[in-house]
Amino acid sequence: MAETKRNPPWTRDELLVALDYYLDNPDDYFSPTGNGVLGLTAKISHVAKALGLTGSDTLRNANGVSMKLLNFRAHDPNHNTKGLIRGNKLEEVVWAEFADNPTALKKVVASILDVTQVATAEDAPFLPEDDLTEAVEGQLLxxxxxxxxxxxxxxxxxxxxxxxxxxxxxxxxxxxxxxxxxxxxxxxxxxxxxxxxxxxxxxxxxxxxxxxxxxxxxxxxxxxxxxxxxxxxxxxxxxxxxx
Ligand SMILES: [Zn+2]
Ligand SMILES: [Zn+2]
Structure with a gap:
């Protein structure tokens, strides 16, 4: 039987990029075949690559990204979200930190995407460091x-x-x-x-x-x-x- 590689959990960086999109489009259906989700998937894939994340072919595909956006909706008090599944703990943390401050989040996400243009995992051989706590703004920053x-x-x-x-x-x-x-x-x-x-x-x-x-x-x-x-x-x- 072929070995199935597990995908790593979503990182803070990726969640920030997804949340920024969610806050811009809170009423969207997040169809995995829609241009919006496809564009976001491409951005998140760049972030995953810059972080050196590896997994299966499904690592941050449009279905997973669409699901993550729906996970965020489960935290959204403006929606009747009965039946929607919340994802992981970090997603809740990121929601609490940034959902009320979309302007600050937009700035952070612009910087993260900016860094993915030049960063690869090899650019930062000094990480991870035991005594350094990742910033609220994520690993790349x-x-x-x-x-x-x-x-x-x-x-x-x-x-x-x-x-x-x-x-x-x-x-x-x-x-x-x-x-x-x-x-x-x-x-x-x-x-x-x-x-x-x-x-x-x-x-x-x-x-x-x-x-x-x-x-x-x-x-x-x-x-x-x-x-x-x-x-x-x-x-x-x-x-x-x-x-
Ligand atoms: Zn001192
Ligand atoms: Zn310092």
Whole structure:
């Protein structure tokens, strides 16, 4: 008997793209042969590919996409959805996060689709990381964020500029200075965090020094430790109430 490959569960990225379509067309029948669902299926397939998802021939086909849109309808208070089946837990989470904010979602989805134009799974060999929680905006924009803040050239420039201005390198949130604490070994040691909202990261855009902030390893981990990621202001606020 031929082995049937199982398709992986829907990712946050794919669900965001599907939800954006749902919110634009809440009263549609979502026919799997209609142009709307077919166009959406093509987009979602690009996202799945960029994420490196593999499965059977039915991975994100029009039937599956149509079903997912109907799953979303089961969450829609504007519809009498008796008998409609809800899908997985993540779909419920994504609905709760974005159904009331279609404008923000549209921006996120535009960025995700933008990234799929250039991204392949190999573009981000540093993922997955144990200590990095995927952003609300999904895996592709998480990768883009990481890629931006680890760009050696811009990081070097940021450190040099900060050093010139302040005379030493330290965490811009808590003030931790690796050199002062660990001596020579800590010289030049600090991480960079990209402050621009991930939904505003466009593929091919260059990072400006002003987009980066210096953070110690602890502070940087805390920013990314859960969803939604903290802003630098959130981080400073958390530090200030505990001092
Ligand atoms: Zn710090
Ligand atoms: Zn970061």
């Amino acid at each position: 998480t990768r883009m964020h990481r890629y931006r803040e680890r760009n050696a050239t811009i990081v070097k420039r940021k450190k040099a500029a900060y050093l010139k201005q302040h005379g030493h390198l330290c965490c811009e949130a808590c003030g931790f200075d690796f050199h002062a604490t660990y001596g020579e070994r800590g010289g030049g040691f600090i991480e960079c965090h990209h402050t621009k909202p991930v939904s505003e990261l466009a593929a091919g855009e260059t990072t400006k020094l002003a987009d980066l902030v210096l953070l110690c390893a602890n502070c940087h981990r805390m920013v990314h430790a859960s969803r939604p990621w903290w802003t630098v202001e959130d981080l400073k606020e958390a530090l200030s109430v505990r001092r």
